[in-house]
Amino acid sequence: xxxxxxxxxxxxxxxxxxxxxxxxxxxxxxxxxxxxxxxxxxxxxxxxxxxxxxxxxxxxxxxxxxxxxxxxxxxxxxxxxxxxxxxxxxxxxxxxxxxxxxxxxxxxxxxxxxxxxxxxxxxxxxxxxxxxxxxxxxxxxxxxxxxxxxxxxxxxxxxxxxxxxxxxxxxxxxxxxxxxxxxxxxxxxxxxxxxxxxxxxxxxxxxxxxxxxxxxxxxxxxxxxxxxxxxxxxxxxxxxxxxxxxxxxxxxxxxxxxxxxxxxxxxxxxxxxxxxxxxxxxxx
Amino acid sequence: xxxxxxxxxxxxxxxxxxxxxxxxxxxxxxxxxxxxxxxxxxxxxxxxxxxxxxxxxxxxxxxxxxxxxxxxxxxxxxxxxxxxxxxxxxxxxxxxxxxxxxxxxxxxxxxxxxxxxxxxxxxxxxxxxxxxxxxxxxxxxxxxxxxxxxxxxxxxxxx
Numbered sequence: 001x002x003x004x005x006x007x008x009x010x011x012x013x014x015x016x017x018x019x020x021x022x023x024x025x026x027x028x029x030x031x032x033x034x035x036x037x038x039x040x041x042x043x044x045x046x047x048x049x050x051x052x053x054x055x056x057x058x059x060x061x062x063x064x065x066x067x068x069x070x071x072x073x074x075x076x077x078x079x080x081x082x083x084x085x086x087x088x089x090x091x092x093x094x095x096x097x098x099x100x101x102x103x104x105x106x107x108x109x110x111x112x113x114x115x116x117x118x119x120x121x122x123x124x125x126x127x128x129x130x131x132x133x134x135x136x137x138x139x140x141x142x143x144x145x146x147x148x149x150x151x152x153x154x155x156x157x158x159x160x161x162x163x164x165x166x167x168x169x170x171x172x173x174x175x176x177x178x179x180x181x182x183x184x185x186x187x188x189x190x191x192x193x194x195x196x197x198x199x200x201x202x203x204x205x206x207x208x209x210x211x212x213x214x215x216x217x218x219x220x221x222x223x224x225x226x227x228x229x230x231x232x233x234x235x236x237x238x239x240x241x242x243x244x245x246x247x248x249x250x251x252x253x254x255x256x257x258x259x260x261x262x263x264x265x266x267x268x269x270x271x272x273x274x275x276x277x278x279x280x281x282x283x284x
Numbered sequence: 285x286x287x288x289x290x291x292x293x294x295x296x297x298x299x300x301x302x303x304x305x306x307x308x309x310x311x312x313x314x315x316x317x318x319x320x321x322x323x324x325x326x327x328x329x330x331x332x333x334x335x336x337x338x339x340x341x342x343x344x345x346x347x348x349x350x351x352x353x354x355x356x357x358x359x360x361x362x363x364x365x366x367x368x369x370x371x372x373x374x375x376x377x378x379x380x381x382x383x384x385x386x387x388x389x390x391x392x393x394x395x396x397x398x399x400x401x402x403x404x405x406x407x408x409x410x411x412x413x414x415x416x417x418x419x420x421x422x423x424x425x426x427x428x429x430x431x432x433x434x435x436x437x438x439x440x441x442x443x
Contacts, residue, residue, distance in 0.1 A: 001328060002307060002309075003307045004307070005305070005306070005307055006307060007287065007306065008289055008306035008350070008352050010352075010355070031353070034348065034349065034350070034353065035330065035348055038330075038348050038349070038350070039329060039330055039348060042328070042329070051350075053352075053353060055353065080342070103418070104333070104417045104418025105343055105396060105399065105400070105415055105416075105418050106330075106333060106336055106344055106345045106396065106418045107330070107345070107418065109339075109343055109344055109399075110344060110345075110348070110349065188331065189331070
């Protein structure tokens with residue numbers, strides 16, 4: 001399938017990309033790895049008149065510790081690069097492991113974290129991890145930069161807090177070893193039918209506080225507040241099953257398709273919440 | 285027709301320049317402009333991996349990349365793998381271990397395996413199966429493909 005025609009511009013800086021976005025208006029789309037956008041263009045579900053290629057911009061690359069001790073990942077880093085990062089394996093293994101579980105090798109070689117977060121596919125893995133880590137999404141627009149917490153960034157299916165004239169430039173989060181992601185994947189695409197990320201603060205064998213988020217089950221990645229409350233003070237790993245038990249039933253809206261009914265996804269949300277919590281606790 | 289865009293790419297060691305339509309997919313550039321038809325179009329939906337080539341050394345589904353995105357890149361296709369008449373160990377492995385039946389998936393399978401062995405020269409069977417999980421074969425049941433990649437890994441370790 002051949003996409004409709006468009007104008008292609010390769011931006012040489014983020015500033016130039018911003019200018020091109022403004023000039024292009026609603027017709028303009030950003031292109032990095034293209035592994036969400038190009039399939040949509042080939043199906044003619046997306047027909048942008050202008051593609052602004054930001055994939056090669058050095059400004060959007062890098063994985064490093066910031067001066068205030070956080071870990072920052074540039075938006076154009078590929079899933080393969082994230083999966084191979086020694087820094088992440090040491091400081092936030094959940095991020096490297098989740099990136100390694102996305103799609104297949106070829107998809108991971110092209111797809112980027114910025115693209116995945118901005119596209120916000122309901123079955124994408126990284127949004128849940130970013131919500132669980134309380135990550136900050138860095139955004140640049142014509143009026144300067146702003147930061148949005150991941151929990152506020154994901155709003156609805158394929159809908160995020162990002163203007164048409166804005167660019168996601170990166171994410172940053174606190175280092176966290178006691179965090180893990182567990183997913184029930186659609187075997188062909190590896191998208192999450194249900195994926196749960198748990199980030200725990202552990203005090204010996206008990207959990208002092210937790211952030212737990214789900215993807216795949218609902219319209220967008222979101223926190224499982226009931227599980228988080230139940231985990232406060234719980235002893236782990238024994239208390240994981242009880243804390244996770246109501247996870248699926250508490251969701252307002254749950255997806256349903258040929259890969260899984262609503263009731264199945266609700267049930268699996270509890271199962272994979274328990275597995276994520278147990279795996280995170282095992283790292284404490 | 286939209287405006288053409290100039291690109292220069294290095295394909296199998298040879299520099300190529302062309303004016304291409306922005307929407308031209310890399311796989312069509314390779315097959316139709318350069319007549320390198322070893323790279324196949326299978327599903328055309330980034331799932332089957334028949335179109336896999338190496339872009340700057342990384343396995344890439346060329347049906348999901350515009351040729352303009354590859355401007356300035358080094359591209360290796362199945363045609364660039366052998367050294368003259370000497371088959372690459374992966375090609376030899378697929379020959380020796382009967383790693384194909386119809387052969388349609390084979391070029392993509394081999395290019396994925398090339399990236400895998402570059403990252404991990406001695407993969408376990410499980411790692412091989414994960415490494416080629418972006419490539420579908422509807423004939424073999426994969427066992428002989430796994431054997432072929434193991435064969436190549438052993439030969440590459442010896443040389």
